Structure formats: structure tokens, C-alpha cells
Amino acid sequence: MDAPHSSEALSPFAGDLHIGNSLSRKKERFEPLNAPYVGMYVCGPTVYSNVHLGNVRTFLTFDVVYRYLSFLGYQVRYVRNITDVGHLTGDSDDGEDKIGKKARLENLEPMEIVQKYTNDFHDVMRVFNMKSPSIEPSATGHIVEQIGMIKAILDRGYAYESNGSVYFNVRKYNEDHDYGALSGRKIDDLLNNTRSLDGQDEKNDPLDFALWKKADASHLMKWPSPWSDGFPGWHLECSVMSTKYLGTQFDIHGGGMDLKFPHHECEIAQNTGATGEAHSVRYWMHGNMLTVNGRKMAKSEGNGFTPEELITGNHALLERGYSPMTVRFFMLQGHYASTLDFSNEALQAAEKGLDRLMSAMAALEGLPTTLDAPNPDVNTAALAKRCSEAMGDDFNTPILISVLFDAVKLVNSIASDRIAIDAGQKAALVQLLNGYVFDVLGLIREDETSGGSEGESGALLDLLVELRGNAKTNRDWGTADAIRDALGALGISIKDSKDGSTWERD
Ligand code: AMP
Ligand code: ZN
Numbered sequence: 001m002d003a004p005h006s007s008e009a010l011s012p013f014a015g016d017l018h019i020g021n022s023l024s025r026k027k028e029r030f031e032p033l034n035a036p037y038v039g040m041y042v043c044g045p046t047v048y049s050n051v052h053l054g055n056v057r058t059f060l061t062f063d064v065v066y067r068y069l070s071f072l073g074y075q076v077r078y079v080r081n082i083t084d085v086g087h088l089t090g091d092s093d094d095g096e097d098k099i100g101k102k103a104r105l106e107n108l109e110p111m112e113i114v115q116k117y118t119n120d121f122h123d124v125m126r127v128f129n130m131k132s133p134s135i136e137p138s139a140t141g142h143i144v145e146q147i148g149m150i151k152a153i154l155d156r157g158y159a160y161e162s163n164g165s166v167y168f169n170v171r172k173y174n175e176d177h178d179y180g181a182l183s184g185r186k187i188d189d190l191l192n193n194t195r196s197l198d199g200q201d202e203k204n205d206p207l208d209f210a211l212w213k214k215a216d217a218s219h220l221m222k223w224p225s226p227w228s229d230g231f232p233g234w235h236l237e238c239s240v241m242s243t244k245y246l247g248t249q250f251d252i253h254g255g256g257m258d259l260k261f262p263h264h265e266c267e268i269a270q271n272t273g274a275t276g277e278a279h280s281v282r283y284w285m286h287g288n289m290l291t292v293n294g295r296k297m298a299k300s301e302g303n304g305f306t307p308e309e310l311i312t313g314n315h316a317l318l319e320r321g322y323s324p325m326t327v328r329f330f331m332l333q334g335h336y337a338s339t340l341d342f343s344n345e346a347l348q349a350a351e352k353g354l355d356r357l358m359s360a361m362a363a364l365e366g367l368p369t370t371l372d373a374p375n376p377d378v379n380t381a382a383l384a385k386r387c388s389e390a391m392g393d394d395f396n397t398p399i400l401i402s403v404l405f406d407a408v409k410l411v412n413s414i415a416s417d418r419i420a421i422d423a424g425q426k427a428a429l430v431q432l433l434n435g436y437v438f439d440v441l442g443l444i445r446e447d448e449t450s451g452g453s454e455g456e457s458g459a460l461l462d463l464l465v466e467l468r469g470n471a472k473t474n475r476d477w478g479t480a481d482a483i484r485d486a487l488g489a490l491g492i493s494i495k496d497s498k499d500g501s502t503w504e505r506d
Helices: 012-016 053-071 098-106 110-127 141-154 169-174 187-192 234-246 257-275 307-311 325-334 344-364 379-390 397-415 423-440 451-473 477-489
Strands: 019-020 026-029 037-044 073-078 159-162 165-168 209-214 230-232 249-258 283-287 291-293 340-341 492-497 500-505
Touching: 012 307, 012 379, 019 283, 037 053, 053 073, 053 283, 053 307, 053 325, 053 451, 073 234, 098 234, 098 249, 098 451, 110 451, 141 159, 141 165, 141 187, 141 230, 141 234, 141 257, 165 257, 169 187, 169 257, 187 397, 209 257, 209 423, 230 234, 234 249, 249 257, 257 283, 257 492, 291 492, 307 325, 307 451, 307 477, 325 344, 325 397, 340 344, 344 397, 344 423, 379 397, 397 423, 451 492, 451 500, 477 492
Parallel strands: 037 073, 037 249, 249 283, 291 340
Antiparallel strands: 019 026, 159 165, 165 209, 209 230, 492 500
């Protein structure tokens, strides 16, 4: 990173931020290595299928972390990768490459699969108003660096070659360091729970994990290396890309709770194994799972629906469609470290709450200022303090939202002339609400059809028309019709022509 600058641009609240660190299992005061710079790495999607709403929750968690750190004045380098090789169907060293498998099934090039689902991921991120990362590196773009890290780990004696593959030696590493520190797992318990797996005979020990795998003849994605034509192990890419762009020590590493073990545990081992330096990451953060009837939302469970299905309501779990901001608001009403259960009732309640919040936002600019001096009974500074205390307490968005609803009550009382304020108090309220609602929580107005937000709603409509076009290409007439009907109900028609489709307000 660049040379440190002064921290003058930081908000006075920056020092009050505490983060729930999964490594220490404590809330710790956030002290960046090199303020005002912050380095944050978040594990991105494996681009072999459409993202589901559970994935959206994790990316939203870190979107809000990124937004709040920026709001405090930090200059954040936010790196979120694209996993486009090495993630096997067994989520460990066994099975087929997820992308290679999909390419085989769909008779496409692996890179066509990667492009298709990366595009889908970006579309979804845009619909939910997630900020783009500063760098979005891919695993296939960093094969040379991955081979370099394997060599460094081999040189330190924490890995060995076997039959053209290279494995990390977990027991050897554990003699010098602490394997299991993040997940709290003990090496002997792990051994008792390890299944005997295909290809494991190459390993000296079932606990060892692959850094490089020799590819068999049917494997589509492979690269030359000193050991074999093969491909990198899944965990390696994140060690390599985080250190390449953020340094061997950096501030925050995030991902979903299900990545804590083995993915992040192995990342720590690789980083320490390559450099000899422990504690590559200062704050490990894990977002908890979105569940349906208490079970993790996952493609394999059949309970994961896509954002497109959510908007159109075209899924058995959905009573009707919900807007992306309703979903964003619903998710923000839970703390990221707790599980959140999906239900139609909760979404409908979130829709009402969001409507109340946005009505107050719309009334803000027009609030009357009838006093020449501040009303001593109105304390905007206290509201602002409560907002920063909520976010400073490990990004507690549910508490923040409850404080914002106190501000909404105040706005409504001022709008109906029950409380009077002066111009300074109005300016403070406008700044507070705009800052927390739009910048920190990342909500946008969805209902406006003119003025500044036509750009956003227009982009959303363009996207829906594009998604309908994709559905038609895939002969998914049900989805295509559901999108047309949902837009029709909002007074928007889709016009099809030989050059494609466009939308029009009736
Ligand atoms: P994947 O593409 O499977 O590597 O997942 C991308 C991200 O979504 C990871 O950080 C996962 O932990 C996260 N994720 C997967 N399922 C869920 C869920 N049900 N709730 C929250 N996050 C999830
Ligand atoms: Zn990762």
C-alpha cells in the first residue's frame, strides 16, 4: 500500500468501531495497520451457477462493511475474487471441478460458463445496489502466482509432492503453528471425522489438502507446472490474491460462515506456511447463513431461489414478487452474525417498514423550518451518536434501523407541524438520514418515476428486460411471462422487435 497519510479525514466516530473477530471470538476495537488505508478481502462466488439469495446475503454483509468504513473516511481497497477453477464438487480434494462439470453438461467452453455466471453475478449485484470492489481478480488469472506460493510452501517444508500433485502437510505445520485456531477444531477430532476418499492414497495423511492436483486426461482446465499438468487447489487462490493485492498482512478478511472450515483455516495455514509469519489477517469476519425453515439456503437443498425468481414471485416458496430493496431492507434488519430465516411474512413486514422510511425520506427536503433558533427539545446530535454507536458495535444494522425509525417519527411530527425546528436542525436531519439510509445501508428509492432516480429505476427495468430476453433464449416461457406480467402490473409494457426488446411506461 501507499505511504501512510494523515488520518484527518477520518470521522471522529472511526475510533469507536468494534468488529466481531472470528479468530479471537471477541469484539475488538478496529485499528487498521495503515490508517486511513484499509485492506479488505472477501471470498467471491464460484461462477458455475446462478447466485441464490443466500449468496446475496453474504455479499450484502460485506457491502455494508465497505460502505461504513468508507463513510467513516477510510480509503478501502476492497478485493473480491471470482472463483473460476479449483472448486471441486466435494468442497475439498475430491470430485470434479464445478465449472468443468457444468461445461461438460452444457457442452460449452469452461470460460463460457465462467463468463455467463460472472455476468449473472454482476447483474444481481447491481440490482441489489452493491458497490463494486476495487479489484475483482480471478483464480485462472493468477496461476503463475499460485505456483509461486506452492514453491514457497515446499521450500519451508510444509508441503510434499506425490504422484504429480502437491499436498499441504497439516501435521508438520501443526508442530510449529496452530492448525484449527480459526474454526476451533482439534487435529485429532478432525482425523476421527475424516472419511476415506478417492485419491487419498496419494496423501501421507488424510488431513492434508491439495495445493496442486495433477489433471487426468478428461480434465478440461489444466496448466503446466513443475509437478504436472494440473490445476491449483481451491483454498490457494484466496491466499495468493489477498497477499498479492493487500500484502502479507492486511486488515479484514470476510466470507460466509460455511467457509470458515476448511477454506479459511487452510488459507491461514498456506499464508503462514509460505512466509513463516503468523496472523496474516487482523480481523476475520463471517456472515451467517440465510435459512429457510431453519435450513441453510443452498442449491443442493432445493430451497435456494434466484433474485430473478424473487422479483417475479415465480417460485413455490414465494407468495408473490418482492422488490430488491425490500429484500435488502429485510436482510439488514438482522445482524450479519446471526442466522436469518426467510419468510413471506417477514418480507411483507419489511416492505411496509421500508415504505414508511422512504416516505419520510421523500418528505425531508420539504420540511418546514419555522424557528429562528434550535428547538431545545430536538436533539439531532443524540440521534447521530446513537446511529454511530449502533454501527460501531460490530455493524449492528438492526439497531441502526430502530434509531432511524425514531428519526422517521421526528420527521413525521415536523411535517405535520406538531414539532417545530430551525434551519440548522433540518440540515442536520437531512445529513443524518441521507448518510445512513443511502450511503451506509445502501437503500435506493425504487418508486420514483422521474428526476434523479429515473437512472436507477431505468437501469433496473433494462435489467429485467434483459433477464426476460435470457429466459426466452433458454425457452423458459414461465419466467419470461412472469416478468412481462409483473411489469405490466406496474404500468410498464415490454415492446418486442426484431432488434430486441425495450420497455415503455404506459
Ligand atoms: P459459493 O459461490 O458457493 O462459493 O458461495 C459464495 C458465498 O455465499 C460464500 O461466501 C458462501 O459462504 C455464501 N453463502 C452460501 N450459501 C449461503 C446462505 N444460505 N446464506 C448466506 N451465505 C451463503
Ligand atoms: Zn476464498
